[in-house]
Amino acid sequence: MKSPISSDLHARSEHNQSKPKLMFFGDPHGDLDPVIAAVERFQPEAIVLLGDIQARRPLHVELRPILDLTEIWFIHGNHDTDSDADYDNLWGSELATRNLHGRIVEIAGFKVAGLGGIFRSKVWDPRRPVEEAALASADALRRSMRPEERWRDGIARRHRSTIFPDEYLQLLRSPLADILVTHEAPAVHPHGWKAIDELAEMLGVQLVVHGHHHQNIDYVAEGLMTAAAPFRAFGVDMGSHLAWPLDPQEETGSGSPPRDLLDLAAQVFGAAAQAWLDKPHELLDGQTPEAFAAGGGSDKVRSMLNAIQHGGVV
Numbered sequence: 224m225k226s227p228i229s230s231d232l233h234a235r236s237e238h239n240q241s242k243p244k245l246m247f248f249g250d251p252h253g254d255l256d257p258v259i260a261a262v263e264r265f266q267p268e269a270i271v272l273l274g275d276i277q278a279r280r281p282l283h284v285e286l287r288p289i290l291d292l293t294e295i296w297f298i299h300g301n302h303d304t305d306s307d308a309d310y311d312n313l314w315g316s317e318l319a320t321r322n323l324h325g326r327i328v329e330i331a332g333f334k335v336a337g338l339g340g341i342f343r344s345k346v347w348d349p350r351r352p353v354e355e356a357a358l359a360s361a362d363a364l365r366r367s368m369r370p371e372e373r374w375r376d377g378i379a380r381r382h383r384s385t386i387f388p389d390e391y392l393q394l395l396r397s398p399l400a401d402i403l404v405t406h407e408a409p410a411v412h413p414h415g416w417k418a419i420d421e422l423a424e425m426l427g428v429q430l431v432v433h434g435h436h437h438q439n440i441d442y443v444a445e446g447l448m449t450a451a452a453p454f455r456a457f458g459v460d461m462g463s464h465l466a467w468p469l470d471p472q473e474e475t476g477s478g479s480p481p482r483d484l485l486d487l488a489a490q491v492f493g494a495a496a497q498a499w500l501d502k503p504h505e506l507l508d509g510q511t512p513e514a515f516a517a518g519g520g521s522d523k524v525r526s527m528l529n530a531i532q533h534g535g536v537v
């Protein structure tokens with residue numbers, strides 16, 4: 224399921240000299256050179272590391288060359304608790320406050336929600352409803368552990384990267400967001416989880432980006448999701464990245480609206496799709512949806528079509 228999103232993006236971005244707002248980086252596993260190189264080259268407003276960082280020195284030391292070039296955010300992955308060094312170089316770093324896990328932060332104009340870590344069945348098997356989880360919180364786990372099982376007087380180090388039901392539920396009940404970043408994948412991935420989809424839908428996000436599986440996947444382009452899905456989803460490989468919003472040239476190569484957007488309009492409006500695309504709309508600064516999408520606003524037009532399809536009024 225390899226997608227050309229990343230390698231093509233390099234070429235396109237260089238050609239267009241465009242500065243991305245946000246860039247998402249797949250699991251570094253200790254090698255932060257591709258992150259530094261990409262930030263120096265593309266100069267995004269902000270970046271998000273998608274977990275399994277395993278910095279070899281404190282993260283702020285590893286990323287010193289780009290600290291003043293971009294805003295750095297991350298979520299943690301399961302391997303960030305593999306060793307004391309993995310843990311300390313992340314949670315003990317001066318960038319530790321940039322962990323998006325369990326909260327929503329406005330970054331580069333987007334409300335970005337984060338869910339780091341992975342599901343572990345000792346705590347919660349997400350094939351079961353969250354209410355039936357074995358342990359509701361890290362505190363409940365700590366109480367169940369014998370003193371010798373604890374790490375630094377808290378839960379075992381490995382479980383510092385476990386998704387706990389109370390953290391998940393707190394995020395689920397948060398205000399709306401634009402983007403959800405997760406280490407685990409949504410259900411469309413063979414090893415993904417419906418709980419991620421449900422979180423994305425409750426948050427009303429237009430985009431889910433995940434790491435963990437070391438694959439570049441554009442689920443719509445791969446035909447694994449339809450454009451009518453409530454959100455778009457991408458996986459990002461280690462050493463690779465995804466820029467957001469997508470370059471409009473990337474989706475079409477022609478300056479016309481993306482193919483999936485035209486398909487979505489056809490699904491929503493049937494034979495009247497072209498008439499809707501050609502009619503100026505007040506939510507699009509008086510431009511037609513077709514022109515607005517072709518000018519880089521395809522995400523907004525896609526959100527409008529999704530809202531109409533799911534019963535909203537636009």
Ligand SMILES: [Fe+2]
Pocket residue numbers: 250274275300301302406434435436
């Ligand atoms: Fe992982």
